[in-house]
Amino acid sequence: MEQEILIKTARLSLRPLRGADRDVVVDLINDYDISRWLTVVPYPYGAADFDAFLAYLADKPAHENLAIIADGQPVGMIGIDASLGYWLGHAHQGHGYMTEAATALIDWYFATTDAEHLRAGHFDDNAASRAVLTRLGFLPEGEGMVSSIAQGRDVLMKNTCLSRADWRAQQAPARR
DSSP: OOOOOOEEOSSOEEEEOOGGGHHHHHHHHSOHHHHTTOSSOOSSOOHHHHHHHHHHHTTSOGGGSEEEEETTEEEEEEEESSSEEEEEOGGGTTSSHHHHHHHHHHHHHHHHSOOSEEEEEEETTOHHHHHHHHHHTOEEEEEEEEEETTTTEEEEEEEEEEEHHHHHHHHHHHHO
């Protein structure tokens, strides 16, 4: 059995999603202004969707989907599977939570894996996600069409990449 991941930052904790998170998470993500920026999340999003997702996660490594906890409650999700993915509830945006959570998870990822690169993407018109990835040091790496279930159509995805070397170089001044 894999150890449960718990990553702490100054204001946040990242931990595996739990059944007890259902009501809060459903309330947060059952918002078209959130789900429209994600590929596999339907809108509307209900308790059955959450339960199916939690069951799907049962056989996955914990770092693929972690709840972002602020003040004892989930405020969003973040994870790394084939790429970095994330979302925050609308009321929790604009506080620097995503950059803080992503920084901690990327640190953990490069410290515990031998991966030389981490990929992420954002929908072409998602300026907030583009800004987060830019702050983290991700660089453009092409684009392609992907399906957005909530939007019910294909959308343009801007792909980005962050190398281990670039991450270490940009983090080094902060660690001195």
